[in-house]
Amino acid sequence: MGVEVSFCVVNTDQRELLVRCLDAIARERDALPFETEVLVLDNASTDGSAGAARHHPTTTEVVVLEQRRGKGENDSHLLQRARGRYCLLLNEDSELRPGATAALRDALLEHPRAAAAGARLLRPDGRVQPSAWRFPTPATAAIGALFLHRHFTVQSRGRGTRVVDWAQSAALMVRRQAARDIGWFDPQFFVYSDEVDFCKRLADAGWATLWVPGAEAVHHEQLSTGAVPERRIVELSRNRDRYMRKHHSLGAALVVRVLTAWAYVVRAAAAMVMPGHDPRRYWCHVTATLRPGRGEGLREAAHEFNRGGPTL
Structure with a gap:
């Protein structure tokens, strides 16, 4: 049996958060009964992130870029380099909670027509962060203009795994074969809306995206608050x-x-x-x-x- 899950982490100048992310991955790997690998792509950081990733005992491979690129392009790079049947895409500011990896994989095993599964995201203080939504349309924009989006657009609700339109890529497990079939992420989306487009193209190809509340990750939201x-x-x-x-x-x-x-x-x-x-x-x-x-x-x-x- 080959690699079952590839952890794919993209980092840009967030050494401390990256180490916390890798520490959480190490705890996950210790509890998993199948083979995994950990790929880290360092996006031309200047804070010693690449060295920290290389010296972390859980890291399998570090890709170091000399020039900064967009998140969609970087995620595609790791997906193409990975050996796993499933790839767990993680931001450097995402910290998996125990059992998240197994819960996401199990959800994809139970739903053979699902190509992606997103975790329930938590803020550092433990509050739940919206992490799955309906696809953007004029109708969802109208709902937002009426400030009813929490009731009709946000889909990350409930206690059970459910099909959603798209889930945030801060902690998103992807069926690698499906990603390859649709041509990976679109590099035209430098950052933001890259996962929306990705999930939309999966849906157009007949695949579903899941939201899995049994899998949790703390999202420090460095990208949005930096x-x-x-x-x-x-x-x-x-x-x-x-x-x-x-x-x-x-x-x-x-x-x-x-x-x-x-x-x-x-x-x-x-x-x-x-x-x-x-x-x-x-x-x-x-x-x-x-x-x-x-x-x-x-x-x-x-x-x-x-x-x-x-x-x-």
């Missing part, structure tokens, strides 16, 4: 729009822009009178949503880094 929030907002908005234009139409994309911007306008107005909220950040969302082709995002930040400019 530095340069304006660039992250630009990248989020442009890839939301890219997804809509790829899978729907320009008209549908325009409707989603307007409805999503409206929701952020309301949030910005509320933030002006609510303590602890930053209206400027919401206004950044408004402008980036209405004009997704403008501004500099994380892709441009990576290009600057690769040219020797400011770091991310």
